[in-house]
Every structure is written in C-alpha cells, then in structure tokens.
Amino acid sequence: MHAHNHAGGERPDQRRAVLEGPEISRALTRIAHEILERTKGGHDLTLLGIRTGGVPLAQRLAERIERVEQRPVPWGALDITMYRDDLRLAPARALGSTDIPPEGVDGRTVVLVDDVLFSGRTVRAALDALNDLGRPRAVQLAVLVDRGHRELPIRADYVGKNLPTSLRESVTVLLEELHGRDAVLIGPAKPRPGAPESAAATPGGAR
Amino acid sequence: MQHLLSAGDLTRDEALLILDTARELSQVSERSVKKLPTLRGRTVVNLFYEDSTRTRISFEAAAKRMSADVINFSARGSSVSKGESLKDTALTLQAMGADGVVIRHSAPGAARRLADWVDGVVINAGDGTHEHPTQALLDAYTMRERLGRVEGLRVAIVGDIRHSRVARSNVLLLTTLGAEVTLVAPPTLLPVSVDTWPCAVSYDLDEVLPKSDVVMMLRVQAERMHSSFFPSAREYSRRYGLDADRLARMADHAIVMHPGPMVRGMEISAEVADSARSTVTEQVTNGVSVRMAVLYLLLGGAIHRPGNQGEPR
Amino acid sequence: MTTTTRYLIRNARILGGEPTDLLLAHGRIDAIGPDLPADGAEVVDAAGAIALPGLVDLHTHLREPGREDAETVATGSRAAAMGGYTAVFAMANTDPVADTAGVVEQVWRLGRDAGYCDVHPVGAVTVGLKGERLAELGAMADSPAKVRVFSDDGMCVSDAQLMRRALEYVKAFDGVIAQHAQEPRLTEGAQMNEGVVSDRLGLAGWPAVAEEAIIARDCLLAEHVGSRLHVCHVSTKGSVQIIRWAKSRGCDVTAEVTPHHLLLTDELAESYDPVYKVNPPLRTAEDVEALREGLADGTIDIVATDHAPHPSEAKETEWNQAAMGMIGLETALSVVQHTMVDTGLLDWAGVAQRMSATPARIGRLTDQGRPIAVGEPANLTLYDPTATRVIDPATMVSKSRNTPFAGMTLPGRVLATFLRGVPTVLDGKIQ
Known part of the structure; x- marks a missing residue:
C-alpha cells in the first residue's frame, strides 16, 4: 500500500556530508537560544516537530531550552499526511501519529520544527493541520537546513544552515534517533514531481 | 488493494495498516474540528439496497469527516424500486463520476458484481449472507483497544453462523490476524462445510465460555425458527443465549461483543447487553474510525484503475 | 437448398477410421469407398476430418413460444446445426407450456419450417409443469409431433404417486419420462x-x-412398475453410483450428462x-471425475446439452x-472431445454412440442416430478434431450469449452438417 523510500546508506558513494554531528549540535543550540530570545523567555512556547525528521529535532531543542531555563518545555509531533497536496500522486500512505502535549496549542506560541525547508509545501500542510487543532497565539518555523527553491510564500524564523543547492541535487538529513548517525548529505537528485517515489519524500529521504 | 469486498482479501499487513490508521484517525473525533481535508473533491456514494441506518450513518460520518462529498442513494423511492438493474445503477454512478461506492445489498456478491461494472473503488458494506468486512475490522479494532491485541485471543462467535455475513468476515479477518476462533451454534445454524473452515466448532456454549477472551453474540432472526432451524426462541435462548449467569462464568477480562441490532431476551439478555463487559456502543464509535481508515486508504491516494497507473486528478 | 443435389465427401474418416469417400444422394448415403467418381456431384473435401452420424440432443431449450427474445426454434436449430446436430428435443417449459397437442404441434411445425434440424417437442408431464395432474400425454403422442419423451424439466415431478402414474401411463405408447431430479424442499432458494x-x-x-434422493426413488419406482425412466442432467458422483446400482438390478433407466458438468466446477x-x-x-x-467415468463405462448413456439460452x-x-442455464449446442462436441476423447476415455465410436445413436433410441427416432452405412439416412457431421478455437460468445449462432466457455480454448470444429443429404453447415458456416 505504501512505497517506502529508505534513507541512509543509499548510494553513499555519490553523497557528501556538508554538516556532521558537532555542527548540527551547535546549530541546534544556537536555534534554541534564538527561540528563547525571540519569544522573550518562551513561557508559552510549544515545539511541534513535523513527522518524521522534525520530531527528534523538536525534542532536542526542547531539551536545550530546558537546560537553559530549568523548566520543562512542551513538545510534540505533528503528522501532516492527511493535509498533503500531493496525496493523489501516490497510493495512500501510512499515517504517523500526531502527539499534542497536554497544554494544547490554543493561545500558545507554536514553533514548527522540520529538518529541511524546500518547496514550503510541507509547512503549508503543517499550518493547515495546526489550524484544525486549535488557535495558537503565533506560529514560527525552525529548520535545520534551508535549501532554497521555495514554491510558496513561506520563510523560516530559525535556520540551522542555509544550503544553496541546485534542483539536480538532493539533501538528506540523517539523525541519530532515526538513522543512527547525525549528518546532512548532498547527492544527486532522484526523479522529481509526478514520480510517486519522490513525492513520498520519507524521513531522512532526499528532499 | 483496489476495493474492499471480502475480509479474506486483506493480508495481515494490510489489515494492521487499516487498524493502525483507524487508531490515528480516532483522534479526529476528539478534536474541536472533527474534519480532515484529505478526501476533498472525492465523491462517495452510499448505495443502500437494504435498510441499515446504522451502517449508512457510520459510513456517511466517516466520509464527511474526511471532507468527501457524500451522495446517499437508497433503493427505496428511487429508480431501483422501479426495476432498474444493479448494472444500470452502476453505470449511472459511473457517469456521475463517483470515486467510491459503498454498497449494501441483500444479494451475496453484489459488491463484487458492482466492482466489475464501475471504475471507482467499491466498499462492501454487507452483501446478503456473504460478508461485511468493515464490521470485522471494527470488531478487531475493538478487541485491540480493549484487550491490547488480536493475535492469540480466543474468540467465540455464537449464533446464526450459517446466515451471518459478520461471522464470515470475522472468521477470515481474525484468522489472518492470528486469533483462535471457535464457532458456537446449533448444528443447523452452522455451514455444511464448517469442518473446512480455519476455526474450531462447538455445540456447547457453556463449555466454550470460560475459555474465551471475547464472546461475540450474533443476532438470531426469529424467522429461522419457522424454517425449523431450532424449535423455539425459548429453547434457543436457553442453550445459546448469553445471560448474567453465563456472563459470570466468563474470564474476568473477557468482553462481550455484538454487531447489533440486538434481540434482547433472545441471544443476549438486557443485563449483559448493558454491562460494562459489553462493547456494543464502543463498536459503534470505532466503526466510524475504521471506515475513515478504509476510505482514506482506498480513496486518499492515487486510485488504481485498470489500464491507468496513478492518476493526478 | 435442394434435395436433388448430390454431395461427394472426400477423405472423411468414419468414426475416426481410414479416410474414405461418401456419396450422398436423395437424402441417403448412396456409396462409401475410396476414390468414388464425382460424376457431377458437389465435392466437399473433408481433408481427413472425422465423419460422425448427425448428433441428437435429447435436451434443448428453444424458448419458443414465449421467450423469443432468448431463442426461437429457427435460431436454436441453426445453433444445433452449427454444433453438428441433426435432431434436437425441445423442452416443454415454454410459455405456454408444451402440455397440449396444440403447442407440441406448433413447435414441431416451426422446426420443420426452419429446416436446420429435426425438432422433436418434449411434452410436459403435468399440466403447466405444476406437478399436480397429468397433462394429456396420449394426445401429444398421437399428434403429428409424435411425442415420445415427456418431461417437466426445470421442475421435478416430485410427487411420488404422480411420478408413478406418469411412468405407468406412457407405456401405452412407448414413451419415457425424463425426470429433472430435484427434491424441491431441499432446494428452496x-x-x-x-x-x-x-x-x-x-x-x-x-x-x-436433493438430486440423488429423487433418482433413487424414481429408479425404484420404474423398476416396480416396469417402466423406462430417463434421468436428465446427472451432476453428482452419488447419482452415478445410484444409477449404476439400479442398472445392475435390471432397472430400465437411462441417464444423460451435460458438457458443462463434464468440465466445469463450482x-x-x-x-x-x-x-x-x-x-x-x-x-x-x-463429481466431474465420476461423471466422466460414468459416461465412459456406460452408466451414463448419453451427452445432452441442456442448451438454455437467456437474454443478457x-x-x-x-x-x-x-x-x-447455459447455452451449449455449439460447444458440446468440442467439450466432449476435450473431456472424453483427448483424455482417452472414449473413442469416436463411443462418442457417436453417446451423442447420436443412444439419444435417438431413447427418443424413439427411427431415421436419426443410424450407422454410417450405404442406404442409411444421410445425417452426418464432419468434425475436425485437430482444430482449436477460442470460444467467443459474439460469434455464436444462438440468439443468446450465455456460454460458460467464453474465452476458453477448446479443441475441434464442426466443418459440415448434413441433414438428409442437405448441408445445413458447410465450411464451418451456417447455410
């Protein structure tokens, strides 16, 4: 029913790492501080990772903020499958779970977290999903990598690294929690739009 | 999976995907906005040749929560009652651009026939004495929610097995999911070839009850009595009805299920039907989530049509 | 069509024997032998095809009168000719039912007018097939249609007393009751x-x-009253065993099997x-296995099509x-070749016996089902067993398309059918 596009280790010879573990860690620490600064201490902050790559990042950001502020920060996961605009390009895919922390989203400053910002369509879907869950006071966006080529009027509030790429390239984010290693890789692009495989850009899959 | 015609068409992985998906979708019913945009622009026709308000409403709620356009087409008062054939009705639905048809019909195989005539997705919502796959799915879902699993559960299905689409679909699905099914009925209400079915058979409810994690009671129509399937309602009820005494002999964790509509006093006593062990109302609730999952998985992505790979529409 | 034309069939293998020539003249087989002189006759090159006596179907539904949208006597008898048949028995469940001399005579005349094969009406056993009282069997026997086979086919004569009376009564004119064996209470819905x-x-x-119980009862009844009984479309292993047992007791019972029951399963x-x-x-x-064995060893006497046309x-x-119901006239011989000949269970003489001679004898026909010999009526079928064809309902000559063999590849093809020396089919085409 669902074509999986397994990440990590796929044609490793053709891909090169542009970020490794320590740099990713530093970028997340910086983003955590920026979030605290921008939200004035983050008292009504909720972090929501977009499935799948955004979820470990949201958790890591929450941990970093907790270490600084010495108090728990609500974080959760948002599955945007049902809101995607490319559902009909491929067979129906399995759903991930949406886990909203008990504080909910009403009246809170929600920071959406994702691994790669590309066309902006995923974020658009996430905004729609969020809208059905409640009414946040504000919504911001944090991404580990912004690779450009936006197709919608969307920008990130917090960026780990801007990575100028061509459309002939793909960006793959590997995370310890999901793939056993932290890295951002650039490699040759796989066939894009229309082809169901690429539309199903799965966790850690090339984007 | 192009259609859902029989519970036997589902592989274990497909069945589990439906149940997992249903679980995620059950959250939607708890939100303030009980709606997902997923099936926006898709048209689902509820084609009901039999009165079944409960099943129709369940499918309708499921489709609407997924933002599909729903057309209810009931046989009563329509061209069907004027003698239009199922095939002509199918061609009409086809011409109207139905993406999916949910069909309930008194004829076994009606859903399968319809699938031969329309390009869209066909979902069997009960075809006579054949099958009712979404009922089996919601039953399995309910068992999972209550008891944490389906695999290894000992499930007794009690009642008119021979004429029951619910029993047929449940035997197929529960077996696929690794449950141990025992059918309990008087011999007249068992299929002739039941010895070839992948389940155990007993004529004695009292012997099976203490050994069951799930006891699923089926409706027994009084009209069966007139064809001598059993002598009287009283005798049936004494031998195969679930009352408080029998409930007390069940394991503490065991649950009582019934697909409805119940005949209280016949196969199930009011006390049992209303007890905390009964999952009757949960089954109704779970039905919506399971049907949302089925609609999503069959209609949410590209619809496979013969001679057409993928379909951006 | 004219009966004065003579036909010389070259290189036909009679019942699968050595190639020879046959000269047909004046409705009879005039000569048989190698290298016969043409002498002005139309020459038909059989090219090694098998010559069989014209086939006789004891069980056909021609639907006329009443359901001419499904089949007529004319279309059905054309379909019969295409299948190699020169005589068919038309079942009585028409509308009106063939339970009077009037209706059977009408069907008989329609068949004669169409001229593609002999059409022998079957008379109903009971009035309106209702199973309540005997139809005027004697009047039908005495009519120009000379009815000898009586059947409520489609319905079972389930009343034991009525069945007994029917079996007894038709002895007066050497008739036979062909029973559709189906216990009605056991088969409701x-x-x-x-x-x-x-x-x-x-x-x-x-x-x-439900079939076997009636067959057993009827065999015992027929034995008791000393009548002959014919059992329609035997379909189960148990039925074959019961008939074998009844024959061993000396009961005068004959039985038929349909091509579809010889090949297809539930x-x-x-x-x-x-x-x-x-x-x-x-x-x-x-069951299929037992039916084939029963047909091979003679327990089942004949193949009958139960050709049952229905509109789409x-x-x-x-x-x-x-x-x-299923149509079957145009595929019967191919199915029999596939299931009985190609499997080694029957030779072509055995096929001729079961599809021509014996059904003619059961139906008391004197000029059908005869041996292929000089002086006999020129009712012949030329059949090429080496051909294969994919069954396509669209090409059926029958008015209906409900063949269960659609899309199947079956062996054999009827090249020509001669009815009293006149070709009704030639080069595989209806004439």
Missing part, C-alpha cells in the same frame, strides 16, 4: 452446489442429496458471474436474481 464454495460465498446451497462461482449459474449447479472436481439482462445481474 438454492443458488449453487452446497459445499465449501457456497459456504464461503454465502450463497444458498443446492445439495447433491469454483467458478467465486466470480459471482451468473454465466456459471445453472440447474443442477456445477459441482466439485470429484437475465445474466448481467446479481447472482441470486439471475436466470439459471
């Missing part, structure tokens, strides 16, 4: 063979015992396509609302 498949599909079962109902819905229903592989709307529907 029945849709298909009762067993593993019906249980899976949720379709009401038609148990074998698994086909899985598609819910009512083209596989028939009465009696398709049974199991074990009667079949393009839900299974339980669809009509029962």
Whole structure:
C-alpha cells in the first residue's frame, strides 16, 4: 500500500556530508537560544516537530531550552499526511501519529520544527493541520537546513544552515534517533514531481 | 488493494495498516474540528439496497469527516424500486463520476458484481449472507483497544453462523490476524462445510465460555425458527443465549461483543447487553474510525484503475 | 437448398477410421469407398476430418413460444446445426407450456419450417409443469409431433404417486419420462452446489442429496412398475453410483450428462458471474471425475446439452436474481472431445454412440442416430478434431450469449452438417 523510500546508506558513494554531528549540535543550540530570545523567555512556547525528521529535532531543542531555563518545555509531533497536496500522486500512505502535549496549542506560541525547508509545501500542510487543532497565539518555523527553491510564500524564523543547492541535487538529513548517525548529505537528485517515489519524500529521504 | 469486498482479501499487513490508521484517525473525533481535508473533491456514494441506518450513518460520518462529498442513494423511492438493474445503477454512478461506492445489498456478491461494472473503488458494506468486512475490522479494532491485541485471543462467535455475513468476515479477518476462533451454534445454524473452515466448532456454549477472551453474540432472526432451524426462541435462548449467569462464568477480562441490532431476551439478555463487559456502543464509535481508515486508504491516494497507473486528478 | 443435389465427401474418416469417400444422394448415403467418381456431384473435401452420424440432443431449450427474445426454434436449430446436430428435443417449459397437442404441434411445425434440424417437442408431464395432474400425454403422442419423451424439466415431478402414474401411463405408447431430479424442499432458494464454495460465498446451497434422493426413488419406482425412466442432467458422483446400482438390478433407466458438468466446477462461482449459474449447479472436481467415468463405462448413456439460452439482462445481474442455464449446442462436441476423447476415455465410436445413436433410441427416432452405412439416412457431421478455437460468445449462432466457455480454448470444429443429404453447415458456416 505504501512505497517506502529508505534513507541512509543509499548510494553513499555519490553523497557528501556538508554538516556532521558537532555542527548540527551547535546549530541546534544556537536555534534554541534564538527561540528563547525571540519569544522573550518562551513561557508559552510549544515545539511541534513535523513527522518524521522534525520530531527528534523538536525534542532536542526542547531539551536545550530546558537546560537553559530549568523548566520543562512542551513538545510534540505533528503528522501532516492527511493535509498533503500531493496525496493523489501516490497510493495512500501510512499515517504517523500526531502527539499534542497536554497544554494544547490554543493561545500558545507554536514553533514548527522540520529538518529541511524546500518547496514550503510541507509547512503549508503543517499550518493547515495546526489550524484544525486549535488557535495558537503565533506560529514560527525552525529548520535545520534551508535549501532554497521555495514554491510558496513561506520563510523560516530559525535556520540551522542555509544550503544553496541546485534542483539536480538532493539533501538528506540523517539523525541519530532515526538513522543512527547525525549528518546532512548532498547527492544527486532522484526523479522529481509526478514520480510517486519522490513525492513520498520519507524521513531522512532526499528532499 | 483496489476495493474492499471480502475480509479474506486483506493480508495481515494490510489489515494492521487499516487498524493502525483507524487508531490515528480516532483522534479526529476528539478534536474541536472533527474534519480532515484529505478526501476533498472525492465523491462517495452510499448505495443502500437494504435498510441499515446504522451502517449508512457510520459510513456517511466517516466520509464527511474526511471532507468527501457524500451522495446517499437508497433503493427505496428511487429508480431501483422501479426495476432498474444493479448494472444500470452502476453505470449511472459511473457517469456521475463517483470515486467510491459503498454498497449494501441483500444479494451475496453484489459488491463484487458492482466492482466489475464501475471504475471507482467499491466498499462492501454487507452483501446478503456473504460478508461485511468493515464490521470485522471494527470488531478487531475493538478487541485491540480493549484487550491490547488480536493475535492469540480466543474468540467465540455464537449464533446464526450459517446466515451471518459478520461471522464470515470475522472468521477470515481474525484468522489472518492470528486469533483462535471457535464457532458456537446449533448444528443447523452452522455451514455444511464448517469442518473446512480455519476455526474450531462447538455445540456447547457453556463449555466454550470460560475459555474465551471475547464472546461475540450474533443476532438470531426469529424467522429461522419457522424454517425449523431450532424449535423455539425459548429453547434457543436457553442453550445459546448469553445471560448474567453465563456472563459470570466468563474470564474476568473477557468482553462481550455484538454487531447489533440486538434481540434482547433472545441471544443476549438486557443485563449483559448493558454491562460494562459489553462493547456494543464502543463498536459503534470505532466503526466510524475504521471506515475513515478504509476510505482514506482506498480513496486518499492515487486510485488504481485498470489500464491507468496513478492518476493526478 | 435442394434435395436433388448430390454431395461427394472426400477423405472423411468414419468414426475416426481410414479416410474414405461418401456419396450422398436423395437424402441417403448412396456409396462409401475410396476414390468414388464425382460424376457431377458437389465435392466437399473433408481433408481427413472425422465423419460422425448427425448428433441428437435429447435436451434443448428453444424458448419458443414465449421467450423469443432468448431463442426461437429457427435460431436454436441453426445453433444445433452449427454444433453438428441433426435432431434436437425441445423442452416443454415454454410459455405456454408444451402440455397440449396444440403447442407440441406448433413447435414441431416451426422446426420443420426452419429446416436446420429435426425438432422433436418434449411434452410436459403435468399440466403447466405444476406437478399436480397429468397433462394429456396420449394426445401429444398421437399428434403429428409424435411425442415420445415427456418431461417437466426445470421442475421435478416430485410427487411420488404422480411420478408413478406418469411412468405407468406412457407405456401405452412407448414413451419415457425424463425426470429433472430435484427434491424441491431441499432446494428452496438454492443458488449453487452446497459445499465449501457456497459456504464461503454465502450463497444458498443446492445439495447433491436433493438430486440423488429423487433418482433413487424414481429408479425404484420404474423398476416396480416396469417402466423406462430417463434421468436428465446427472451432476453428482452419488447419482452415478445410484444409477449404476439400479442398472445392475435390471432397472430400465437411462441417464444423460451435460458438457458443462463434464468440465466445469463450482469454483467458478467465486466470480459471482451468473454465466456459471445453472440447474443442477456445477459441482466439485470429484463429481466431474465420476461423471466422466460414468459416461465412459456406460452408466451414463448419453451427452445432452441442456442448451438454455437467456437474454443478457437475465445474466448481467446479481447472482441470486439471475436466470439459471447455459447455452451449449455449439460447444458440446468440442467439450466432449476435450473431456472424453483427448483424455482417452472414449473413442469416436463411443462418442457417436453417446451423442447420436443412444439419444435417438431413447427418443424413439427411427431415421436419426443410424450407422454410417450405404442406404442409411444421410445425417452426418464432419468434425475436425485437430482444430482449436477460442470460444467467443459474439460469434455464436444462438440468439443468446450465455456460454460458460467464453474465452476458453477448446479443441475441434464442426466443418459440415448434413441433414438428409442437405448441408445445413458447410465450411464451418451456417447455410
């Protein structure tokens, strides 16, 4: 029913790492501080990772903020499958779970977290999903990598690294929690739009 | 999976995907906005040749929560009652651009026939004495929610097995999911070839009850009595009805299920039907989530049509 | 068509024997031998095809009068000719029912007018097929149609006393009762063979015992009153065993099997396509095996088609609302070759016996089912067993398309059919 596009280790010879573990860690620490600064201490902050790559990042950001502020920060996961605009390009895919922390989203400053910002369509879907869950006071966006080529009027509030790429390239984010290693890789692009495989850009899959 | 015609068409992985998906979708019913945009622009026709308000409403709620356009087409008062054939009705639905048809019909195989005539997705919502796959799915879902699993559960299905689409679909699905099914009925209400079915058979409810994690009671129509399937309602009820005494002999964790509509006093006593062990109302609730999952998985992505790979529409 | 034309058939293998020539003249076989002189006769090159006596079908539904949308005597007898038949018995369940001298005479005349094969009406046993009182069997026997076969086919003469009386009564004119063996109470609402498949599909079962119980009863009755009995479309292993037992006791019983019961099984109902819905229903592989054996060893005497045409709307529907029956005239010989000859169970002489001579004898026909010999009526079928064809309903000569063999590749093809020396089919085409 669902074509999986397994990440990590796929044609490793053709891909090169542009970020490794320590740099990713530093970028997340910086983003955590920026979030605290921008939200004035983050008292009504909720972090929501977009499935799948955004979820470990949201958790890591929450941990970093907790270490600084010495108090728990609500974080959760948002599955945007049902809101995607490319559902009909491929067979129906399995759903991930949406886990909203008990504080909910009403009246809170929600920071959406994702691994790669590309066309902006995923974020658009996430905004729609969020809208059905409640009414946040504000919504911001944090991404580990912004690779450009936006197709919608969307920008990130917090960026780990801007990575100028061509459309002939793909960006793959590997995370310890999901793939056993932290890295951002650039490699040759796989066939894009229309082809169901690429539309199903799965966790850690090339984007 | 192009259609859902029989519970036997589902592989274990497909069945589990439906149940997992249903679980995620059950959250939607708890939100303030009980709606997902997923099936926006898709048209689902509820084609009901039999009165079944409960099943129709369940499918309708499921489709609407997924933002599909729903057309209810009931046989009563329509061209069907004027003698239009199922095939002509199918061609009409086809011409109207139905993406999916949910069909309930008194004829076994009606859903399968319809699938031969329309390009869209066909979902069997009960075809006579054949099958009712979404009922089996919601039953399995309910068992999972209550008891944490389906695999290894000992499930007794009690009642008119021979004429029951619910029993047929449940035997197929529960077996696929690794449950141990025992059918309990008087011999007249068992299929002739039941010895070839992948389940155990007993004529004695009292012997099976203490050994069951799930006891699923089926409706027994009084009209069966007139064809001598059993002598009287009283005798049936004494031998195969679930009352408080029998409930007390069940394991503490065991649950009582019934697909409805119940005949209280016949196969199930009011006390049992209303007890905390009964999952009757949960089954109704779970039905919506399971049907949302089925609609999503069959209609949410590209619809496979013969001679057409993928379909951006 | 003219009977004065003479035909010289070259290189035909009579019952699969050595190639020879046959000269047909004045409706009879005039000469048989190698290298006969043409002498002005039309020459038909059989090119090694097999010559069989014209086939006789003891069980055909021609639907006229009443259901001319499904078949007529004319279209049905053309289909028969295409299948190699020179005589058919037309079942009585028409509308009106063929239960009077008037109706049987009408059918008989329609057949004679069409001229493609001899059409012998079967008379109903009971008035309106209702199973309540005897129809005027004697009047039908005495009519120009000379009815000798009586059947309520489609319905069973289930009343034991009525069956006994019918068996006794027709002795007066050497008639025979052809019973559709189906215990009605055991088959109320029945849709298909009762067993593993019906249980899976949720379709009401038609148990074998409903056929076998009636056959057993009727054999005992026929033996008791000293009448002959013919059993229509035997479909189960148990029926074969019962008939074998009855024959061993000396009971004057004959039995038929249809081509579809020799080949197809109830698994086909899985598609819910009512083209596989028939009465009696398709049974199991074990039954098919027993039927083939029974036909080979003579327990079952003949093959009869039970050709049952239905318009498409009667079949393009839900299974339980669809009509029962299959067409079979144009495929019968191919199915028999496939199931009986190619499997080594029968030779061509055996086929001729079971599809021509014996059915003619049961129906008391004197000029059909005769040996292929000089002086005999020139009723012949030329059949090429080496050909193969994919069965295409669209090419059927029958008015209906409900063949269960659609899409199947079957062996053999009828090249020509001669009715009293006149070709009704030539070069595989209806004349």
